[in-house]
Amino acid sequence: MTIYINGRFLTQPISGVQRYAREVLDALDRELCHSADLRKELGPIEVLVPQKVKAPEWQMLRLRHVPGARGHLWEQGALWRASRDGVLVSLGNSGPLMHPAHVLCLHDANLWQIPRAYAARYRLWHRFLRPRLARRAAALLTVSGHSAKALAGRLGVAEEGFRIVPNSADHMLRLPSAPDAPARYGLTPGRYFLSVGNRSPNKNLRALIAAHAACGDEVPPLALVGGDAPGVVANAACENDRVKALGRVPDCDLRGLYEGASGFVFAALHEGFGIPPLEAMRLGVPVTCARSGAMPEVLGDAPLWFDPREERDIARAMKRFVGIDSKARIEMIRAGQRQAQKYCWRKSALMLAEGVVGVTRQLPSDREAVADGPFVPQRRPAG
Secondary structure, three states: OOEEEEHHHHHOOOOHHHHHHHHHHHHHHHHHHHOHHHHHHHOOEEEEEOOOOOOOOOOOOEEEEOOOOOHHHHHHHHHHHHHOOOEEEEOOOOOOOOOOOEEEEOOOOHHHHOHHHEOHHHHHHHHHHHHHHHHHOOEEEEOOHHHHHHHHHHHOOOHHHEEEOOOOOHHHHHOOOOOOHHHHOOOOOOOOEEEEOOOOHHHOHHHHHHHHHHHHHHOOOEEEEOOOOOOEOOOOOOOEOOEEEEEOOOHHHHHHHHHHOOEEEEOOOOOOOOHHHHHHHHOOOOEEEEOOOOHHHHHOOOOEEEOOOOHHHHHHHHHHHHHOOHHHHHHHHHHHHHHHOOOOHHHHHHHHHHHHHHHHHHOOOOHHHHHHOOOOOOOOOOO
16 A cells, blocks of 8 residues: 655745655655664655656655646645545645545644635635545644644544644754855844744734834844745835845755844744744754744743734843843753754654554555545544
8 A cells, every 4th residue: 555645845935834744754754764664564655746846855755746737726636536545644734625544734723813814715715625624534633732722623623633743943953054144144143133934924024023123223133034935925024224034045044044143033923833933942042932822832931932912022022132141041042952852853754654554554455445435534642
């Protein structure tokens, strides 16, 4: 039996969801290279894509182009037909409604919590699609306990039906160090705040920029990294002499921009996980963060917190951060690194593999029956 991966994410710009899929599958590929037992248990794995893309440097996962329509039409048609004789894993919030053995990852409930962040057509389609996918799925995944609870309330499924397969930030350590990156972007190392995230209204950039302006010269300049994301309404980042909007930057520069920052600021309103502040902490950058969504669960006691809905509180936190002494700064850095080390893409890949194996063991031996009709799973508790 073949395990299929919905590879549509490989055709999209990299944001949090795409980063998750890439890193989990990269880690799974590495694990398969070293474990004959895992290879035997999972069997062949094919990543199906709607258009030809540059193949990742995988050794065990096979990339296969499945021609057909694009986007959601491809998922509902060509992907379904190509994968219905096996288990399909979709790591990016969508997939074919009629698949008989679907392992689906839903990342957050932002679609309902902050609807203005999404284009109308995207919002309407996904509000129709996701509850139906969730109720039919053979296994449900998400990235945090916060997301499991929020999604359960919106999708009509049990919170315990989600397996938690979290994000991580250890991919940052595999990137080459780039100490010259800040200067190439017009920044002075050690003398700027950094914020990373797409330009969705959920990232709360307008409030962050307004709070930063209210601080005046009491705080360093602010650098914003991130671009638009598919289906998301983009807010313009207002660049001025103290705010630099860098747009998307290559990963080879991102590590250098993190490590050159005096601090990292994250003002998002709702997050199912929140990779960027964890990336900052993994690289030894102290974090000032919105107390919202999954952030307290993910970041623990390491950040300096603020209320993202109060510009004065964001400004207060930034000014307080600037005023901390070297001893407190070192402790923030150490606490952040300890917290970030709790997450690992290898562990997440093995948790994904365990969930997939659980589905394959429940499948009826008659594969024709599975291909022709829906498989009704016995859900396992989250773990």
